[in-house]
Amino acid sequence: MIEILNPTLLARARDTGALVGDILQTLKSRSTVGTNLLDIDRWAQAMIVEAGAQSCYVDYAPSFGRGPFGHYICTAVNDAVLHGRPYDYALADGDLLTLDLAVSRGGVAADSAISFLVGGAQPPESVAMITTTERALAAGIAAAGPGARIGDISHAIGTVLSEAGYPINTQFGGHGIGSTMHQDPHIANTGRPGRGYQLRPGLLLALEPWVMADTAELLTDADGWTLRSATGCRTAHSEHTIAVTDDGADILTLPSA
Numbered sequence: 001m002i003e004i005l006n007p008t009l010l011a012r013a014r015d016t017g018a019l020v021g022d023i024l025q026t027l028k029s030r031s032t033v034g035t036n037l038l039d040i041d042r043w044a045q046a047m048i049v050e051a052g053a054q055s056c057y058v059d060y061a062p063s064f065g066r067g068p069f070g071h072y073i074c075t076a077v078n079d080a081v082l083h084g085r086p087y088d089y090a091l092a093d094g095d096l097l098t099l100d101l102a103v104s105r106g107g108v109a110a111d112s113a114i115s116f117l118v119g120g121a122q123p124p125e126s127v128a129m130i131t132t133t134e135r136a137l138a139a140g141i142a143a144a145g146p147g148a149r150i151g152d153i154s155h156a157i158g159t160v161l162s163e164a165g166y167p168i169n170t171q172f173g174g175h176g177i178g179s180t181m182h183q184d185p186h187i188a189n190t191g192r193p194g195r196g197y198q199l200r201p202g203l204l205l206a207l208e209p210w211v212m213a214d215t216a217e218l219l220t221d222a223d224g225w226t227l228r229s230a231t232g233c234r235t236a237h238s239e240h241t242i243a244v245t246d247d248g249a250d251i252l253t254l255p256s257a
Contacts, residue, residue, distance in 0.1 A: 002185060003178035004202040005108070010243060012106035013178075013204055016053070017241050017252025020101055020110045023047045025255045027073070027101075033093050033119040037075045040099070041086040044073040048103055056102035056109055056181040066224025074100035074113075081210055081218075081235035082172055082227040094121030096130070098237045102181045109181045111206040112253035113239035126234055129166070129213060133238040136160035136189070136209035140174075141242055144199060144207070144249040150185050151195030157209050158190025167216035172227075174207040177241055199244045204252075208239035 005013060026047065027040055048055055061068045069085065076084030076098040077091070084098065091097065100113035115130045117123070136157045143156035153174070161168050174187030185197045189209050199205075212218075217230035229235055242249040 001183050002176055002197065002203070003183060004200055005178060005204060005243070006202065009108055010202060013108040013110060013243060014252055016103065016105045016108050017110040018254070018256040019051055019053060019105060020103055020112045020241070021253045021255040022257070024099055024101055024112055024114050025257070027099055028114060028116055031091060031097060031099070031118060033091055035091045037077070037086040037089045037091070040075055041071050041073055044101065048072060051105065053103045053105040056104055056111070060181070062182070069225060074098070076100070076226065076235070076237065078234050079228045079232045080221070080226050081212060081229060081237055083225045085223045085225040087223070091118045093119035094123060095119070096126050096234050096236065098235070100237065100239065104181070107179055109177055109179070110241045110253055111177055111181060111239060112241060113208060113237045115236040115238060125213065126236070129211060129234065129236040130238070132161065132164040132166065133209045133211060133236045137207055137238045137240060140207045140209065141240065141249050141251060144205065144242060144244055146199055146201055146244060146246060148199050149194055149196045150187055150199075151191045152193045153207065154188045154191025155193040157207070161189060161209060161211055166211040167214070168211070169216040169218060171218065172210075174205060177204045177206045201244055201246050203244040204241060205244070206239060206241045208237060210237035211235065
């Protein structure tokens with residue numbers, strides 16, 4: 001299903017997106033050395049409930065997961081990259097943490113992810129990987145506008161990732177979003193320009209470049225959810241929800257501050 005939002009729903013999407021951006025920034029500021037992943041999940045739950053929003057994750061049970069996710073945020077550390085299920089782990093100095101959050105409010109969902117290093121340690125390879133996903137996300141957003149096609153976005157993202165030397169996995173990528181978190185079209189992180197669905201104003205897309213340092217192969221953790229790099233290498237993931245407009249694309253999941 002592909003939804004095109006009317007102005008009323010688009011205004012709600014902007015509200016939901018700002019909420020997601022604000023929660024992620026608050027959680028980032030609280031995620032210090034010694035912070036437990038389960039505490040991050042509890043903080044996310046409290047902020048979602050206080051805002052009158054609903055989690056898109058707690059009851060989420062797609063075919064690629066094992067039962068309902070059961071948590072309010074994805075927390076992926078180091079070699080974990082996607083669908084990281086929070087568990088009893090205290091963050092260490094230099095850990096590479098990805099927080100991925102999707103909530104719904106007013107009948108419209110928004111989805112965003114940030115990767116960052118915990119504490120004072122700043123391994124150059126990890127910094128470069130995070131920066132590359134952010135640059136790829138910016139390139140994908142710049143390629144999104146009325147008349148462009150999904151392949152144009154995929155090509156823009158993939159060009160940045162491949163030129164930086166990272167293998168690209170196409171099993172998971174960006175997606176449409178609206179009244180539900182995951183919708184068509186699928187947006188692979190590499191592709192051919194001029195192909196696929198043609199973008200229209202009112203379309204919401206979640207773009208999410210993610211990479212693993214030296215492999216494109218994923219392994220599923222024993223929790224049935226967390227996806228890790230097959231080689232144990234580090235990973236990074238950046239995501240924004242955008243709205244296609246008459247003039248290009250607006251980022252909805254920036255923090256309101």
